[in-house]
Structure formats: C-alpha cells, structure tokens
Amino acid sequence: MVCIVAFFILCITSIFSARFRRPLKKAWACLTKKVRLQKCETGFKDDVKNSVLARVVMRRPELVKPLGVAMEVLAVVLVIVMVWSVAEVVKGGAAMIAFGTCDVRQPSACVLGTGEACNIDGERLGFIESIRTGQPHRFVTNWFSEFGEAFSGIPVRFRNWDAMDYIPENASFYRDFDWGLPIALKILDPGCGVCRDSYLNKLDSGFMDRYNLAFLAYPIPGVQGEEWAFRNSYLIVRYIEAVRSVELEWFLELEEGEGEILRTELATDWMIIDRLFTGFDEMGRQYQDAFNASYSAEEAEERLQSWLREWGFSEEELEQIVDRSRSGEVRATIETNMNVVDNVIRTKMIPTMIFDGRRWHGLYS
Amino acid sequence: MKFLRGKKEAVDSGEFGYLDAEAVYFDSACQSLRPQPVIDALTEYYKEFNSCGERVKYAWGRKVDERIEDTRGAVLKLLKMSPRKYFVSFTLNTTYGVNLVLSQLKEGVVKKVVTTDIEHNSVGLATIAFAKKHGVEREVIARKDDGSIDLKKANFKDALVVVNAVSNIDGRVLKNLHEVVDRVRKGGGVVVLDAAQAMAHSRGVIERCEADVVVFSAHKMYAPSLGVMVVGRGLLEKIDLGFVGGGMVDDAWEDDYKLSYTNDEHIHTVFEPGLQAFGEIVALGEAIRWLKKTEKTQVVELKRLSKKLFDFLKSKKGVVLVNKEANAVISFYHKKIDGHLLAAGMSSKGIMARSGYFCCHYYLDHVKKYPPLVRFSLGYHTREEDVDRAIEALEKVLN
Numbered sequence: 102m103v104c105i106v107a108f109f110i111l112c113i114t115s116i117f118s119a120r121f122r123r124p125l126k127k128a129w130a131c132l133t134k135k136v137r138l139q140k141c142e143t144g145f146k147d148d149v150k151n152s153v154l155a156r157v158v159m160r161r162p163e164l165v166k167p168l169g170v171a172m173e174v175l176a177v178v179l180v181i182v183m184v185w186s187v188a189e190v191v192k193g194g195a196a197m198i199a200f201g202t203c204d205v206r207q208p209s210a211c212v213l214g215t216g217e218a219c220n221i222d223g224e225r226l227g228f229i230e231s232i233r234t235g236q237p238h239r240f241v242t243n244w245f246s247e248f249g250e251a252f253s254g255i256p257v258r259f260r261n262w263d264a265m266d267y268i269p270e271n272a273s274f275y276r277d278f279d280w281g282l283p284i285a286l287k288i289l290d291p292g293c294g295v296c297r298d299s300y301l302n303k304l305d306s307g308f309m310d311r312y313n314l315a316f317l318a319y320p321i322p323g324v325q326g327e328e329w330a331f332r333n334s335y336l337i338v339r340y341i342e343a344v345r346s347v348e349l350e351w352f353l354e355l356e357e358g359e360g361e362i363l364r365t366e367l368a369t370d371w372m373i374i375d376r377l378f379t380g381f382d383e384m385g386r387q388y389q390d391a392f393n394a395s396y397s398a399e400e401a402e403e404r405l406q407s408w409l410r411e412w413g414f415s416e417e418e419l420e421q422i423v424d425r426s427r428s429g430e431v432r433a434t435i436e437t438n439m440n441v442v443d444n445v446i447r448t449k450m451i452p453t454m455i456f457d458g459r460r461w462h463g464l465y466s
Numbered sequence: 467m468k469f470l471r472g473k474k475e476a477v478d479s480g481e482f483g484y485l486d487a488e489a490v491y492f493d494s495a496c497q498s499l500r501p502q503p504v505i506d507a508l509t510e511y512y513k514e515f516n517s518c519g520e521r522v523k524y525a526w527g528r529k530v531d532e533r534i535e536d537t538r539g540a541v542l543k544l545l546k547m548s549p550r551k552y553f554v555s556f557t558l559n560t561t562y563g564v565n566l567v568l569s570q571l572k573e574g575v576v577k578k579v580v581t582t583d584i585e586h587n588s589v590g591l592a593t594i595a596f597a598k599k600h601g602v603e604r605e606v607i608a609r610k611d612d613g614s615i616d617l618k619k620a621n622f623k624d625a626l627v628v629v630n631a632v633s634n635i636d637g638r639v640l641k642n643l644h645e646v647v648d649r650v651r652k653g654g655g656v657v658v659l660d661a662a663q664a665m666a667h668s669r670g671v672i673e674r675c676e677a678d679v680v681v682f683s684a685h686k687m688y689a690p691s692l693g694v695m696v697v698g699r700g701l702l703e704k705i706d707l708g709f710v711g712g713g714m715v716d717d718a719w720e721d722d723y724k725l726s727y728t729n730d731e732h733i734h735t736v737f738e739p740g741l742q743a744f745g746e747i748v749a750l751g752e753a754i755r756w757l758k759k760t761e762k763t764q765v766v767e768l769k770r771l772s773k774k775l776f777d778f779l780k781s782k783k784g785v786v787l788v789n790k791e792a793n794a795v796i797s798f799y800h801k802k803i804d805g806h807l808l809a810a811g812m813s814s815k816g817i818m819a820r821s822g823y824f825c826c827h828y829y830l831d832h833v834k835k836y837p838p839l840v841r842f843s844l845g846y847h848t849r850e851e852d853v854d855r856a857i858e859a860l861e862k863v864l865n
Contacts, residue, residue: 147806151807151811158803158807158808158810158863159811159814159859162802165803
C-alpha cells in the first residue's frame, strides 16, 4: 500500500522536480508488481518508510513501531480514498456526459454543472449518517446504484430523441399545430426561475414560430422534509392538468359541426404558464416570484381561479376545473408524467428540452 | 565539499584530509576510501601518460608497461609469493576473478566442489553454478567460530575448494588456511582463495600461501576499482581457455590463433582479455606502497578503534553481535529496531554504515535466520571522533 501511495504522490511531485523521477520509476516497478499480485522485492516500501522514520529512530526510537504501524494504516486509508476518488471521478464523468451534472443524486451539489438549471435533487444517505443509523450497506448499495445509473444514462443521452414519444396525451401546442414544423417538448417546473428565463428567451428568439412546442409540467420534488422544491408548483401543475383534462372532455363532447370555443389567444395550459412567467400582480411582483415566495396555497389557488375567470370560464366551469384539480385522476396524471421524466427521459435538470433529435438541459439561450 | 579535517589533520588521518568532516564512512569492507597518494597516482596516469600498455613502442606506452610490471611485482612481494610459482593478472573484481577460473576449469579435473557456509555470494553462487555445470557434488562446510575449518571432518580429495580467507560478515579469519591448502593440494584438488577481505587489514594469513589462485579486489585495499588474480603457474594445465580476445594473442589465422600466455613473459594475459584498466593498475602500485607504510603506524590504532566500537555495542542490551571478537568488521542487529532503519537513521546523522545481509544471504538469512544486520567496517581513514560520533548517535537508540 505504501508504494501505491508513494507512486501517486511521486507522480505529482515529479512534475515539478526531476529528482523525484528516479524514485518514481521504482514506485512504478513496485506498483506494476502489486497490481499483478506479485511480491514487490525492490525494497522501495522500506526505503519510503525508512526515509520518514530514519530521523525518528535516532531521537525517539520507541516511536518507530507505532509510527510504522500508523504509516501502514494511513497508506491503506489513502489507497482506499484514492481508489474511491478515482471511482468518483469516473462516476462523475459518466454522470456529466449522461445528465450534464457530475452528481447523479444531487445535481445541485456539482460545481461543474451548468448552474443555469433547476436540479432534481434526491435524498442522499451520507457515510456518517449511514453508520449512525446502522445501515452502512445502504450507503454502499446507493453508491453503486448511482454508478450504474450514470453509466446506463450515457447511451440514453446519445440516442435519437423524438419529442412526440414523450408529449403527454392531453398537452396542447403553443401555436396551432403546423405539419410543416418540427415538434419540440419542454419539461418545466412552474416555480423554476430558469424555466421562466428559458421561456422568455424562446419568445424573443421566435422558437415557438419554428417549432410545434408542447410542455410537460413537472413539479420538482423537495428535499430535507420539503414536499416540493417550489411551494406552489404542485398546485399550479394540478390546475394545468385539470384544465387540460376538462377542456379535452369538453372538446370530445362537442356535437359534430360545433366549433371549439377558444376563449384565449393561447390554449389555457399555455395561458397559465405565460401569465406565470410574464405577468405581474397588482403589487408589481412578478407572478412566479410571488407564487414561490409570497402566496400561501390558498392565495395561490385564488389567483389561479381569478385568471380562469378573467379568461372567460364560468363559475360552473371553474368549479369543474377546481374539482378536477383535486381529483385522483389529475394526481395520477402528474405521477405518470413525473415517472416519464424520472425514468424514461431520465433528466436531472429542469428545464429539459427535446428537439432536433437531442435532449437539451438547462437554460435555452 | 568542506575540507574541515584540515591539512594538519589530513596528515594525522592518513592522507584523507580531503574528506568532508561531517561524513563518517564505515563501509570499508565494501570499498575502502582512497588516500591522496593513490588519487594522485591515478590522476598522474590520466594527466601524464594516459595510453595503452602492451605492444606499443612510444614513450607513454612504455611507461605504462613499466608501471604495470612494477605493480604485478609489488602484488607478489606484498603477499610474499614467488614469481617463479605465481603470476598476477588483473580483472574487474573478486567475483569476476573467481568466475574466470571456475568457468574455465577443465571437465573432470575435480570430482566435487567444497566451500563454506560464511562465503560471499561471489563464491557461493559461482560454486553452485560450477556444481550444476559439471554435475558434481557440492559440499558446504560449517566454519568454526574462530573461522577455521575442521579438518577432521573435511574430505578434500580431488576437490575444488573455494573459500574466503577473511569473512566480510565479522572479519573471521581462516586460521588454518595453510593446512587447508596443503590438504587440498595433497588430495589432488584445486584451491581458489577469496582474499577480498584479507588484503587490507588481515593480509598476514595469506602471505606465502600455496593456493592455486588468490583473488581479491584492489578497491577494498585503498586502491581504485580493480580485481587482482594471483595465479599458480601449475593451474594453467587445468584450464580450458574459452574467454579469449584482444590483448592475449601473438598471432591469429583464419581458423586458429596463438595465445600469448604460452610465452612466459606474457603469461598474465591468460586471464586478461581485452584492454586493461591501466590507470587503476598503476594506482594499485601506489596503494600497495601506501598500505605498507601506513599499516606500520596505524594498525594498532585501527585495532583500538575497532575494539572501542565493539565494546560499546557489546555493552548494549538490545544488541546481538555476530562477531565473537573485535576487528575492523563488526556486524550486529538490534532486537527491536530494523537494521535498514538503523542504517538510514545513522545516515541522517552523516554516519554511513552498511545494512542487510552483505551478500551472505545463505548464512545470515537462511542458516542463522538473522534479521537484516548493521555492519561497521573501519579503515585507516577512521578517526577516533568518527567512532565517538557513531557511539554518540547510537547511545540513545540502542538503550
């Protein structure tokens, strides 16, 4: 173990000084024997230990034995840490390729990530916590699970993505569907600021004029006891899914020859998103900020209902939408959509977009 | 380089004044330090007559020849051996010399090979290889504590006997060397004597000996790196020469050659293939002169310093001495401290002593099962303060 540690240290020191290159060769010879499970007979290990203990033995000979043992133990620990570090780097690299973040479980913890995205963080059982709770096996199995997830995500990342495969059945397109344009899907969380910025950028760039754009509403789950990352996201998504569900029923109930009554310029689900991302309340607060930071659940719901009234929904229709938003059907739809995001699209960052055969993470710019 | 020993002290310390006073060297058994006159002689060769010897007619070459012949003569004179019976060849070192003889001994000349347990690998490995090559028995005799061989138990008939005159482990001397040589020769055998450790400080034991070959390393007797073979003329009948080339032929034809050694004047060439280390040979001559002069006054001091160090080590509880008595080579181990670590520790204090098994793995590791040892080997460069520094450094450690 000592020569393995020495090899890595000498690799670094040799970059800066030629005098370490000769011992580096010895360490390499020793290391190559070790990895082939052969005995290292170069005496390099003793040289390394003696170089440290030589001065000790002349002053405090009684410390030589405990220090020698400590060096062996330290070497084992360092080798474990190094192997673990290398494995972490490999895992992080794979995750970076697959998901655009080096941390599979908690993307926000990765300093190499884009930063311009809302991360879908999961709960992580730390090593100390796993020991404290008497389940170190869970720490190990979780680690390997993340390792497998990172590598299995690589081919997924590079496959040919077709937005049509993931657009919810009841979703609407931003503009009237144009057969001549490609299809794009945006996965967004109504509370995510990057989703808002991304939406505004798309408006500015005319993205919606070049693509048939639909969206999948995904409320990012919270961590550390919070149910959701943004406190009113789930409520908004429930309303979006309720509107989609109810409007689809109304559409299907139309008699032949009756035209669909379009109350607003956009489909209602897009209207909610548009108002949320671009509108301001009477106190001058941007709606998304207000929903995230100011509105209670009741206030948020009242605000959503006021928008629907404003857009021409009758009290009876509104009541139907509210009832639907609280229904198991809507909850099931949201769960299904979230399952698609988590396990089929397998993204770790919101917004995620699918267009032009690829999956894109983070801010659209 | 700090010349802290100073010029006056240089004289007092036997022409080693050029040494850094901070450096304390205790590995003379491997390679002795060179006194200034020897260094000067080597430098003189390089600066004043740096040329080939043998078969040259120009002035420098003739001077080389003269000085080399002087050295050959000085070697024989030093060992009190007759030029009528012996000649001197130069080679690389003791190991090389032993192998030159053993690898060229005629098939069937001996029926067994005998050596002893305290041999250096130069003898141990060479005799193992010889036994395997010739398919003969190899016998390893245990040396007595006093270094002698129990002749009652030994059977030297038709044997190749390869032994050291002095051990590099503890300076043990083959006290009955002359009886051993006599017995071997009477039994029709061949004696090859490893005199590497004897030449500097225990030369008396091999003087006038009748061994077939005496091999030693000049670099252990204050000369530059060089091997020396003192070869009995009678041995040549038993040699089947196979290591041949430049510097050893009188004439050469398409399919044959005439070797120079058949001419008595060039007999030494039998073991001297290729160009020789002329400068080192010249400086060996100077080393012999210096040694003869120095030992007259310094040998008692060397013995006194060796005893002082030996007595110190003997007084330490944790120390196990391999030596039975004090001499210039002292080996020991500590019951609790690794020998290599101790040597490294001393090195951090500027004290250079050898550690390990000193190329005697069979005896020290496998027979005695000792842990790695530490060896102090003193020389004529050693001063009282060197020994004091070693004692001071070890005082606390070995308690």
